[in-house]
Amino acid sequence: MNGRQYHTHSEFLEDSIKNGEIKFIIHADSAFNKIYYFGEFLYELGYYFLFTFLPLTTYNIYFILCSLISTLLIAAFATLIERKVMSSVQRRRGPNKIGLFGIFQPIADGVKLLLKEIIIPSKADLLIFIFTPIYSFVLSLLIWLFIPFSLTTQMLSTPLSLLYVLAISNLAVFGIIFSGWSSNSKYSFLGSLRASSQMISYEIAFSVVWLIIILINGNLDMVNLIYFQTEYVINFIPLLPIYFIFFIIILAETNRAPFDLPEAESELVAGYNVEFSGMGFAFLFLAEYSNIACMSAIITIFFFSNDIGINYLNFIYFGLKVTIHVIIFVVIRATLPRFRYDMVMNIMWKKILLFLIIMFFFYFFLKFILIYTEMYLMLI
Amino acid sequence: MEHIYYINNVSSIIFYVIFFFLVISLIFVFCLVINVYKRSRYYEKLSAYECGFDPFDYAREPFSIKFFVIAILFLIFDIEIIFFFPWILNFSYLNLQSFISMYIFIIFLLLGFFYEYLSKCLNF
Numbered sequence: 001m002n003g004r005q006y007h008t009h010s011e012f013l014e015d016s017i018k019n020g021e022i023k024f025i026i027h028a029d030s031a032f033n034k035i036y037y038f039g040e041f042l043y044e045l046g047y048y049f050l051f052t053f054l055p056l057t058t059y060n061i062y063f064i065l066c067s068l069i070s071t072l073l074i075a076a077f078a079t080l081i082e083r084k085v086m087s088s089v090q091r092r093r094g095p096n097k098i099g100l101f102g103i104f105q106p107i108a109d110g111v112k113l114l115l116k117e118i119i120i121p122s123k124a125d126l127l128i129f130i131f132t133p134i135y136s137f138v139l140s141l142l143i144w145l146f147i148p149f150s151l152t153t154q155m156l157s158t159p160l161s162l163l164y165v166l167a168i169s170n171l172a173v174f175g176i177i178f179s180g181w182s183s184n185s186k187y188s189f190l191g192s193l194r195a196s197s198q199m200i201s202y203e204i205a206f207s208v209v210w211l212i213i214i215l216i217n218g219n220l221d222m223v224n225l226i227y228f229q230t231e232y233v234i235n236f237i238p239l240l241p242i243y244f245i246f247f248i249i250i251l252a253e254t255n256r257a258p259f260d261l262p263e264a265e266s267e268l269v270a271g272y273n274v275e276f277s278g279m280g281f282a283f284l285f286l287a288e289y290s291n292i293a294c295m296s297a298i299i300t301i302f303f304f305s306n307d308i309g310i311n312y313l314n315f316i317y318f319g320l321k322v323t324i325h326v327i328i329f330v331v332i333r334a335t336l337p338r339f340r341y342d343m344v345m346n347i348m349w350k351k352i353l354l355f356l357i358i359m360f361f362f363y364f365f366l367k368f369i370l371i372y373t374e375m376y377l378m379l380i
Numbered sequence: 381m382e383h384i385y386y387i388n389n390v391s392s393i394i395f396y397v398i399f400f401f402l403v404i405s406l407i408f409v410f411c412l413v414i415n416v417y418k419r420s421r422y423y424e425k426l427s428a429y430e431c432g433f434d435p436f437d438y439a440r441e442p443f444s445i446k447f448f449v450i451a452i453l454f455l456i457f458d459i460e461i462i463f464f465f466p467w468i469l470n471f472s473y474l475n476l477q478s479f480i481s482m483y484i485f486i487i488f489l490l491l492g493f494f495y496e497y498l499s500k501c502l503n504f
Contacts, residue, residue, distance in 0.1 A: 068403070114411065115414070117414070117418055118411055134405055138397065142396065145396060156393065186441055189443075193443055201450060203454065204458065211461060215468050218469075218472075279408055283404070283408070341504065345450070371472055
């Protein structure tokens, strides 16, 4: 070189640029130094890509990984809860061979599905067929970003979280429509039509319950719900009928027994999921179970949330309540027979919707009286 | 009460979407690539599943109009609920005129709903 000792890569670059050499030629006096400078180059290149392709700070990587891994774990262990609890109701043991009490069963299922062949039927719409499981799973991952686990823990904190969660849950219908249409099978298509019309009918009731909750909340922030339930009283007590109706609506939303005609496992093979195999099926399956867990989380935040001071205890308490709701889902599946499809729609349009309109006006007038007689001052 | 805002913005949800999409697509593409190395495609596997029979009819058939009617009704009620949001959020600042105008809106929608109910649109 030029008889000069370079201590940093930038000094070397400066000199090479001054001398008209802009190429990255690593002139170093020993092999070790060559490797060192090459490594330094890679390090700087890595930082370049990190800060241009990932947002703002490294906080977001943490949240992305949290959301991804926790959703996968929740969905995986929800399948295990289902199998074990349903088997207990039926007086048998569930899977108990793989790990201690079957703990590693979901991992074994996941690995099996990963290695199976994805059979793409002929004349299937290839783009939509491949897009569907990815779409469903991404939606179920995104919804977990807005759910607060305590007063100060929310992966993507925003004063509009209620609106975002409602919007994302409304988009889940498309996954069903895509999966039915893209498999070139008229049974899956009809099954997806029935499932999607069931889902969109119950979306209306779902939204009306959210209207009631927003009325009581005052703004669109989920953290505010937790705050006033901690201060005053949990929502379960004044809103008792809404809790039961909301539970029924959630069962219908997630196509879950007794509303699971589109995916009746003992009669049809898998309804609209029939042509998916291997990882495609795994993603749809995981999306369904993570939706169940997400709806359980929403119902606990709406009706049962309470914030103890310490964050770690909060997470355990919240997790317990969500798990209890998931177990209730499973016990209902094991206990009740299936509704016929016309009964399902009949319940929604002729019974639940009218009842909810009446309840909405009831709570509306309560709040009206509270504000316009200024009795809310007693709460402060 | 204080909100604790981290550095991320809700507009960064697009990055979350892209990242999740890429990661999950990678897993899926890995599984599709495995297919190429298996090289076993035959008629029984590729045809649609009908409990063992050969597919009877062409799959893209017309479907019942009831599903379309439900979709239209859902659209109308969903838009109605969207109209409710600003009214409910500003509940404490409202006056008599806002209530009356909203009640007229609700009455129109309920009239439509009862018309459907009585004309047997909602029967299956």
